Amino acid sequence: METFHGIPVSPGVAFGKVLVLHSEDFFAVSKIEISIENVPKEIIRFEEALTKTRSELFGIRKKIAQDLGYEQSDIFSAHLLILEDRTLIEDVFSKIKEEHVTAEYAFSLVIQRYFQAFAQINDEYLKERVADIKDVGRRILQNLRGEKKDSLVRLKENVIVIAHDLSPSETAMMDRQHVIAFATDIGGPTSHTAIMARSMEIPAVVGLDRISREVSNGEMIVIDGNRGLVIVSPDPLTIDRYGKEEKRFDELVTELDKLKSLVAETLDGHRLMLTANIEFPDEIPSVIAHGAEGIGLYRTEYFYMNRTDLPSEEEQFQAYRNVAERLAPKAVVVRTLDLGGDKFLSSLEVPREMNPFMGWRAIRFCLTRTDVFKTQLRAILKASHYGNLKLMYPMVSNIIELKQANQILEDVKSELRSEKVPFDEKIEVGAMIEIPSAALTSDILAREADFFSIGTNDLIQYSLAVDRVNEKIAYLYEPTHPAILKLIHHTIDNAKKAKIWTSVCGEMAGDPAMALLLLGLGIDQLSMSSFALPKIKKAIRSVTLKQAQEIAARAMEFHTGDEIKRFCELKLKAILPELYEG
Ligand code: PEP
Ligand code: MG
Numbered sequence: 139m140e141t142f143h144g145i146p147v148s149p150g151v152a153f154g155k156v157l158v159l160h161s162e163d164f165f166a167v168s169k170i171e172i173s174i175e176n177v178p179k180e181i182i183r184f185e186e187a188l189t190k191t192r193s194e195l196f197g198i199r200k201k202i203a204q205d206l207g208y209e210q211s212d213i214f215s216a217h218l219l220i221l222e223d224r225t226l227i228e229d230v231f232s233k234i235k236e237e238h239v240t241a242e243y244a245f246s247l248v249i250q251r252y253f254q255a256f257a258q259i260n261d262e263y264l265k266e267r268v269a270d271i272k273d274v275g276r277r278i279l280q281n282l283r284g285e286k287k288d289s290l291v292r293l294k295e296n297v298i299v300i301a302h303d304l305s306p307s308e309t310a311m312m313d314r315q316h317v318i319a320f321a322t323d324i325g326g327p328t329s330h331t332a333i334m335a336r337s338m339e340i341p342a343v344v345g346l347d348r349i350s351r352e353v354s355n356g357e358m359i360v361i362d363g364n365r366g367l368v369i370v371s372p373d374p375l376t377i378d379r380y381g382k383e384e385k386r387f388d389e390l391v392t393e394l395d396k397l398k399s400l401v402a403e404t405l406d407g408h409r410l411m412l413t414a415n416i417e418f419p420d421e422i423p424s425v426i427a428h429g430a431e432g433i434g435l436y437r438t439e440y441f442y443m444n445r446t447d448l449p450s451e452e453e454q455f456q457a458y459r460n461v462a463e464r465l466a467p468k469a470v471v472v473r474t475l476d477l478g479g480d481k482f483l484s485s486l487e488v489p490r491e492m493n494p495f496m497g498w499r500a501i502r503f504c505l506t507r508t509d510v511f512k513t514q515l516r517a518i519l520k521a522s523h524y525g526n527l528k529l530m531y532p533m534v535s536n537i538i539e540l541k542q543a544n545q546i547l548e549d550v551k552s553e554l555r556s557e558k559v560p561f562d563e564k565i566e567v568g569a570m571i572e573i574p575s576a577a578l579t580s581d582i583l584a585r586e587a588d589f590f591s592i593g594t595n596d597l598i599q600y601s602l603a604v605d606r607v608n609e610k611i612a613y614l615y616e617p618t619h620p621a622i623l624k625l626i627h628h629t630i631d632n633a634k635k636a637k638i639w640t641s642v643c644g645e646m647a648g649d650p651a652m653a654l655l656l657l658g659l660g661i662d663q664l665s666m667s668s669f670a671l672p673k674i675k676k677a678i679r680s681v682t683l684k685q686a687q688e689i690a691a692r693a694m695e696f697h698t699g700d701e702i703k704r705f706c707e708l709k710l711k712a713i714l715p716e717l718y719e720g
Contacts, residue, residue, distance in 0.1 A: 139369060139370065139371050139372050139373050139376065140352075140369070140370045140371065141367055141368070141369050141370075142346050142347075142348075142349050142352070142367070142368040142369075142370070143346070143366060143367060144321065144343040144344055144345045144346035144347075144349070144366045144367075144368065144609075145325075145326065145327055145343065145344050145345040145366050145609060145612050146342075146343055146362070146363050146364060146365055146366035147325070147327050147329075147332035147335060147336070147342050147343065147344050147363070147366075148332065148335035148336045148338075148339075148340060148341055148342035148363050149341060149363045149364050149387075150319075150339075150340065150341035150363045150364070150384075150387055151341060151360065151361065151362055151363065151364065151380050151383050151384045151387060152298060152318045152319035152340065152341050152360070152361045152363075152384075153358070153359075153360050153361075153372070153377060153380055153381070153384070154296050154297060154298045154318050154319070154358070154359070155295070155296070155297055155298065155355075155356055155357070155358060156297070156298055156300050156353050156354065156355060156356065156357045156358075156359055157293075157297035157298065157299050157300070157355060158300050158301070158350060158353060158354060158355055159299050159300065159301035159304070159308075159350075165246050165249060165250055165253075165275065165279070166246070167242045167243050167245075167246035167279070168243070169239060169243050170239065170240045170242075170243060171237075171238050171239055172238050172239065172240055173238070174238060177234055177235055177238065180234045180240060180241045180244075181231055181234055181235075181241070183241050183282060184227075184230055184231070184234070184241040184244075184245065184282065186281075187241070187278050187281040187282045188221055188227070188278065190281045191221060191274065191277045191278050191281055192218065192221050194277060194281075195217050195218050195221070195274075195277070196218070199215065199218070216270050217270055217273060217274050220270060220271055220274045221274060226248060226249075226252065229248045230244045230245050230248050233247060233248060241282055242279060242282045242283060245275075245278060245279060245282065246279065249271070249275040249278075249279075252271055252275075253268060253271070253272070256268040256271070259490075293313045293315075293316035293317070294316075295316065296316050296317075296318045297316060297317060297318065298317075298318060298319045298320065298321070298359055298361055299312070299317050299319075299320040299321075300320070300321050300322070300349055300350055300353055300359075301320070301322050301323075301350055302322065302323045302324065302350045303322055303323065303324050303325065303331075304320065304322055304325075304331045305331070309330075309331050309334040309335070309338075310334065310417070310418070310440060310443065312338070314338055317338075317340065318340055318341075319340050319341040319342060319361035319363065320335060320340070320342050320361075321342065321343045321344070321346055321349055321361055321368050322343075322344045322345075322346065322349070322350070323345075323346055323347055323348060323349055323350050324344065324345065324607075324609055325344030325345055325607055325609060326344065326345065326605070326606050326607045326608055326609055326612045326615060327344075327606075327612060327615065327645065328595035328598075328599075328606045328607075328615070328644070328645050329344065329480055329606060329607040330479075330480050330481055331344070331480075332344055333415075333417075333595075333645065333667070334417065336645075336648070336667035336669065336670070337415070337416065337417055337418075337421055337424075337667050337668070337669075339424070339667075339669045340363075341361045341362070341363025341364075342361070342363055343361055343362070343363060343366050343367065343368055344609065345609030345612055346368060347609075349368055352370065353370055357370060357371060358371060358372070359371070359372070360372050360376065360377070360380050362380070364383075364387075390716075390717075391669075391672070394672030394673055394675075394676055394717075395427075395428070395429075395672055397429065397672050397675050397676060397679070398427070398428065398429035398672070399429060400429075400675065400679070401431075402431075402674070402675045402678045402679065403678070403679060404657070404678060404679070404681055404682050404683045404686070405679070405680070405681060405682045406682040406683055406684065408657075408682075408683040410657060410661070410662065410663065410664065410678055411431050411432070411434075411641070411662060411663035411664070412429075412430065412431055412663070412664055412665075412666075412671055412674060412675055412678075413430050413431055413432045413433055413434030413435075413469075413471075413641070413663060413664070413665040413666075414428065414430035414432075414433055414434065414665065414666065414667070414668040414671060415433070415434060415435040415436075415437070415643060415665050415666060415667055415668075416433055416435070416436050416437070416461075416668075417437045417440045418440060419457060419460060419461050419464075421668065422461065422464050422465070424668045424669070425465075425668045427668075428668040428669065428671040428672060429671060429672065429675070430468075430668055430671055431468060432465060432468035432469040432470060432471075432526075433461070433465060433468075433469070433470040433471060433665075434471050434591070434641050434643050434663060434664075434665025434666075435471055435473055435591065435643040435665050436461065436470055436471060436472045436473060437473055437476065438454075438472060438473060438474065438475060438476075438514070439475050439476050439477050439481055441454065441457060442475065442477065443481070448510065448513075450513070451513045451516050451517050451520075452517075454513070454514060454517035454518075455516075455517040455520045455521055457517075458472060458517055458518055458520075458521035458527065459520070459521040459524045459525070461521075461525075462521050462522070462524045462525025462526065462527050463524050463525050465525060465526070466524070466525035466526055467525075467526055468526060469526040469527070469528055470525065470526065470527050470528070471527075471528045471529070471530055471568065471591065471641075471643075471665075472518050472527055472528070472529050472530075473529070473530050473531075473532055473570070474501070474504060474511065474514055474515070474518075474529060474530070474531055474532065474543075475500070475503070475504055475510065475511070475514055475532075476499070476500045476532035476533065477499060477500065477503060478494055478495070478497060478498070478499020478500055478503065479494055479495045479499060479596075479606075480494075480495075480606075480607050495596075495599065495605065495606075496600075499533060500531075500532040500533035501531045501532055501533050501534055501539055501543060502533065502539070504531075504543070505539060505542050505543065505546075508546060511543075511546060512546060512549075512550055515529075515546065515547055515550045516550050516553070516554065519547075519550060519551060519554055519561040519562075519565065520554070520559055520560075520561055522561050522562035522565045523560040523561050523562060527562065527565060528565060528566040528567070528568060528588075528589070529547075529565065529566075529567055529568070530567065530568035530569060530570055530589075530591055531543050531567075531568075531569055531570060532570045532572070532593070533570065533572060533573060533596070534569045534570060534571075534573070534576050534583065535573045535575050535576055536575060536576075536579065537579065537582050537583055537585075537586060540569055540583055540586045540587065541586055544567065544586055547567065551563075566588035566589060567587065567588050568587050568588055568589040568590060568591050569583050569586070569587040569590060569591075570590075570591050570592070570593045570643075571583075571590050571591070571592045571593065571597065571629050572592070572593030572594075572595070572596035572597045572600070572644075573596070573597070573600050574597070574600055574601045574625060577592075577597065577625040577626070577628060577629045578625070578628065580628065580629040580632040580633065581632040581635070581636070584632055584633055584635070584636035584638055585636065587638060588638060589633075589638050589639045589640065589641065590629060590633050590638065590639075590640045590641070591640070591641045591642075591643045591665070592626060592629055592640065592641065592642045592643070592644065593643060593644050594617060594622070594626070594642055594644025594645065594646040594647070595644040595645055595646075596644070597622065597625060597626075597644065598615055598616070598617055598619070598622055598644075598646075599615070601619070601621050601622060601625060602614060602615065602616065602619055602621065602622075616699030616700075616703070617644075617645075617646040617649070617652060617699075617703075618652075618655075618693075618699040618700075618702035618703040618706065619699040619702075620694070620696065620697065620698070620699070620702065622699075623655075623659070623693065623694055623702070624694075626642070626656070626659055626661075627659050627660075627694070630659055630660045630661060631660075634660065639662040639663065640660075640661055640662055640663070641661070641662065641663035641664065641665055642656055642661055642663075642664055642665070643665040643666075645666070645667075647664040647665055647666045647670075647674070648664075648666030648667055648670030648674065649670075650673050650674055650676075650677040650710055650714070650717060651677075651703075651706040651707045651709070651710040652706065653674045653677050653678065654677055654678075654681060654685075654686050654689055654706065654709065654710060654713075655686075655689060655690050655693055655702075655706050657678060657681070657683070657686040657690075658683075658685075658686035658687045658688070658689050658690025658691070658693075659690045673717055676714065676717055677710065677713070677714060677717065680713050680714050681713055685713075689705075689706065689709050692705065693705055693706060
């Protein structure tokens with residue numbers, strides 16, 4: 139039995155079989171020389187591996203097209219093209235013939251040369267292609283080795299996925315029925331991969347450093363998403379302990395789900411809106427099942443991922459209309475395209491940047507690529523006729539950007555009016571507050587916005603200069619840093635003066651101790667992964683507004699993030715011991 143420590147990013151406990159998706163050294167193959175007579179045999183083996191990979195990819199493409207739609211399956215057309223690359227194939231043949239080595243070794247050398255060549259190209263689109271080549275290369279190598287392969291898209295049994303890293307798009311493709319947990323070497327608590335795990339409601343641990351090299355397929359492990367532990371080959375006592383914990387966790391979830399139809403109201407009658415964050419429309423049943431009062435953040439960029447073209451206006455309109463209709467009369471806040479940071483789109487040619495989180499992204503990108511922006515705004519406005527939609531812009535850093543975005547929105551509205559296309563004339567438009575400059579000038583921004591949505595995930599990263607996906611500095615990523623509380627407080631105060639409402643839609647909103655603090659700071663709405671809604675509701679329903687205000691006031695007096703965190707957790711523990719233990 140061996141225990142590894144990482145960062146807990148999605149709660150719960152899972153015990154099961156490992157599926158190593160890819161370790162860092164997957165393509166490192168030992169050199170094995172062969173006799174000259176065996177050269178034709180190796181060439182045939184390589185050809186057979188290519189044929190097998192091709193038929194697998196055709197199968198997956200078909201399955202994805204059936205399950206998720208044609209657009210989602212398009213990524214595999216790109217994969218199939220790689221298999222047709224004559225230069226790559228000929229290079230492998232010559233290596234086998236000239237150096238008398240196995241097909242595995244020859245292929246690993248050639249493919250690694252491709253990776254290196256691509257890594258040096260200064261083009262984000264081509265950089266994305268490396269991921270495709272890696273994916274295809276992995277399949278070919280697995281077929282050569284005769285390894286049993288389990289694609290994450292179609293699994294036969296429950297597995298715990300272990301990988302060096304998982305991209306948000308890979309996570310999006312996972313077979314949600316059979317992936318019961320995952321753990322990765324790298325990543326931070328608010329990386330989008332972690333956020334996806336929470337939306338899938340499976341335990342996950344990231345930042346484990348070397349886990350992908352330490353475990354092998356089929357090994358039994360425990361993932362403790364509450365404490366950030368991975369236990370390899372657990373002894374019977376540990377399995378028993380975790381079995382009980384899993385049961386307790388499930389009981390608590392069932393207990394909390396009973397609050398579903400109740401409102402989030404403090405003991406002295408103060409109402410708060412509790413809404414859900416979604417990445418995909420297929421999360422809507424879970425949103426409804428957990429009793430959300432609407433969707434406070436619909437991250438539309440996932441719609442643009444895993445595909446080689448851009449979604450058309452009609453396609454987006456149908457998708458947003460569908461979400462609007464399913465939630466109506468409840469509100470859905472659609473966030474306009476927020477690409478960049480750790481989310482890249484294969485369909486858009488965005489140059490590689492030194493600091494992608496601080497680069498040409500989100501609203502900055504949309505204000506330049508107005509063609510892409512207008513298409514999305516038209517689709518959102520058209521869909522607003524069929525439900526209760528609001529829209530908001532990500533990464534606003536100053537009033538000029540907000541005014542420009544609003545001007546483009548007005549232009550799009552005029553277009554629709556002249557085309558006699560109906561839309562909600564009173565649609566509310568919000569600004570995300572996720573850059574310190576936006577929080578500090580929220581009095582100015584409030585003049586151009588109907589509401590604010592504080593994106594604490596980014597606000598923390600930019601205020602504290604801590605990359606949200608870097609596990610090495612994750613200890614500095616403190617939602618309770620006094621600077622963060624001051625920025626949130628300032629934003630809420632300015633919003634109240636301007637008589638507009640404020641939401642927090644970052645991951646901080648889904649932590650019960652933080653929810654009490656935010657309630658005390660005067661927040662109007664909290665939006666989170668839907669699984670977190672019941673426990674947040676329970677916390678809100680267990681205090682008075684006055685109590686929460688006292689917690690917030692005391693918290694603001696401390697000097698360090700750690701003191702504030704411990705203080706808020708102690709308060710929650712005193713108010714709600716059972717929730718805390720769960
Ligand atoms: C945030 O930054 O807090 C946020 C909600 O947006 P995202 O996590 O998608 O960057
Ligand atoms: Mg953000």
